[in-house]
Amino acid sequence: MLPKPKHPLMSAPRPALSENTAAVSEIEHPAARRGLVLDEVVLVGRMLDEYRRFFSLDLDALHGRTVLDVASGVSSFCVEANALGIRATACDAIYELDHAVIRARCARDLEKVTRAMSGLQTYRWETIGGLEAMHGLREQAYLKFLADYPAQRGTRYVPGVLPVLPFADRSFDLTLCSYLLFVYEEHFDYEFHRQSLLEIMRVTRNEARFYPTVNYECARSEHLMRMLEDKALRHLRFEIVPTDFEFLRNSNNCLHVTRK
Ligand SMILES: C[S@@+](CC[C@H](N)C(=O)[O-])C[C@H]1O[C@@H](n2cnc3c(N)ncnc32)[C@H](O)[C@@H]1O
Numbered sequence: 001m002l003p004k005p006k007h008p009l010m011s012a013p014r015p016a017l018s019e020n021t022a023a024v025s026e027i028e029h030p031a032a033r034r035g036l037v038l039d040e041v042v043l044v045g046r047m048l049d050e051y052r053r054f055f056s057l058d059l060d061a062l063h064g065r066t067v068l069d070v071a072s073g074v075s076s077f078c079v080e081a082n083a084l085g086i087r088a089t090a091c092d093a094i095y096e097l098d099h100a101v102i103r104a105r106c107a108r109d110l111e112k113v114t115r116a117m118s119g120l121q122t123y124r125w126e127t128i129g130g131l132e133a134m135h136g137l138r139e140q141a142y143l144k145f146l147a148d149y150p151a152q153r154g155t156r157y158v159p160g161v162l163p164v165l166p167f168a169d170r171s172f173d174l175t176l177c178s179y180l181l182f183v184y185e186e187h188f189d190y191e192f193h194r195q196s197l198l199e200i201m202r203v204t205r206n207e208a209r210f211y212p213t214v215n216y217e218c219a220r221s222e223h224l225m226r227m228l229e230d231k232a233l234r235h236l237r238f239e240i241v242p243t244d245f246e247f248l249r250n251s252n253n254c255l256h257v258t259r260k
Pocket of ligand 1: 091092
């Protein structure tokens with residue numbers, strides 16, 4: 001059995017709109033609602049503690065379990081989780097690349113994103129302690145990842161490009177996917193989202209979790225709304241689960257998917 005989130009599950013098929021609307025209304029000037037604008041998916045990674053909070057992970061219960069982190073990039077979740085006895089595997093398009101190439105790209109992307117995020121009201125800065133603190137956390141994440149990558153490349157770090165994953169059916173107890181689907185909905189169409197979800201569920205034994213469920217404008221993802229109504233996904237159960245973590249505004253819930 002996978003650990004159950006500490007929060008009560010919301011069985012309603014849609015996220016609580018009223019909560020989300022209230023948070024967005026705190027952004028005073030309409031022009032300030034403009035979120036982070038990116039011309040490409042960036043190579044910026046989070047640490048295990050952020051994953052723990054937004055995915056509602058019970059790390060003790062995951063000990064010895066197999067966990068796949070899809071589109072893991074330069075996140076340090078995989079190295080930190082393995083150190084805790086969790087059998088984590090990371091899969092990302094970038095694991096075809098050498099250490100030096102990844103290092104240069106993630107350092108560049110972190111500077112670019114930090115500049116682009118400065119002053120944005122679409123973030124609750126108090127959650128993370130400000131722009132400089134965010135930069136520090138993201139830097140720590142990529143340094144931990146880079147220190148682990150050369151020795152574990154091809155074993156823990158497996159190259160793969162959604163919507164296809166290089167794993168057998170039902171290989172992992174739990175699959176996680178953060179900051180690729182839904183949030184980048186302008187970069188990927190609905191069909192990509194649907195095929196990626198089906199592929200993630202193919203390699204997952206129990207449950208997959210996706211975060212965030214909003215885009216960079218802090219609005220509920222249109223692709224997610226469409227998925228909830230999609231007849232081709234009727235065999236799946238979608239639950240929007242509240243989290244106690246909200247850096248990007250309105251990102252205080254996570255999508256959990258299981259088979260019916
Ligand atoms: C913003 S990062 C998120 C990293 C990590 N999940 C986190 O939250 O810290 C997005 C990642 O998605 C990866 N990516 C982009 N397109 C992909 C695809 N089609 N298949 C797999 N990974 C992809 C990028 O290489 C990048 O590492």
